[in-house]
Amino acid sequence: MASKIQSDIEITKDDQNQINQFSRINMHWNEKNRTMQKKNEILNQLDDAATELELCDDEETVQVKYGDCFFHVKVEQAKQYVEEQQTQTKKETNEISKVMDEQEKKMKKLKAVLYTKFGNQINLEED
Numbered sequence: 001m002a003s004k005i006q007s008d009i010e011i012t013k014d015d016q017n018q019i020n021q022f023s024r025i026n027m028h029w030n031e032k033n034r035t036m037q038k039k040n041e042i043l044n045q046l047d048d049a050a051t052e053l054e055l056c057d058d059e060e061t062v063q064v065k066y067g068d069c070f071f072h073v074k075v076e077q078a079k080q081y082v083e084e085q086q087t088q089t090k091k092e093t094n095e096i097s098k099v100m101d102e103q104e105k106k107m108k109k110l111k112a113v114l115y116t117k118f119g120n121q122i123n124l125e126e127d
Contacts, residue, residue, distance in 0.1 A: 009118060022110040022124060029103045032096050039093045046086045053079050 056062060056075045063070040064078050073081070111124050 009121065015114070015117065018110055018114060019122075022107060022114065025103050025107050025110070026124075026126075029100055029107065032100050032103070036093060036096050036100070039089055039096065043086065043089050043093070046082055046089065050079070050082050050086070053082060 053062070053075055058075050060075050061072045062075055062078050064073050064081055107124075114122055114124060
C-alpha cells in the first residue's frame with residue numbers, strides 16, 4: 001500500500017524545472033571539476049619545472065615551450081616564466097574552486113527540496 005502512495009506523486013512543472021536546474025548545475029560542476037584536474041596537473045608540471053630549473057646553472061640556456069614553439073632562453077628568464085605561469089594557474093584554480101563551491105551549495109539546496117518531495121523515487125547521486 002505504501003508503494004502505491006509513493007507512486008502517486010505528481011510532478012509539477014516547477015518540480016521538473018528544479019530537476020532540470022539541478023542537472024544543468026551538475027553538468028557544469030563536472031565540467032569545472034575536469035578543468036580543475038587539468039589545472040592541477042599543469043601546476044604539478046610547473047612545480048617539477050621550477051625544481052629542475054633550480055638545479056641548472058644561471059649561465060645555461062634552456063628550451064621553453066610557448067604554444068607550439070620552443071625558445072632558447074636563459075635560466076633566469078625561464079624561472080620567471082614558470083613563476084608567472086604558476087601564479088596565473090593558481091589564480092585560475094582559485095576562481096574555479098569558488099564557482100564549484102557555489103554550485104555545490106545550489107545543488108545541495110535542490111537535492112534537499114527534491115528528496116523531501118520525491119524521497120527515494122529520485123536519484124540525484126552520481127554513480
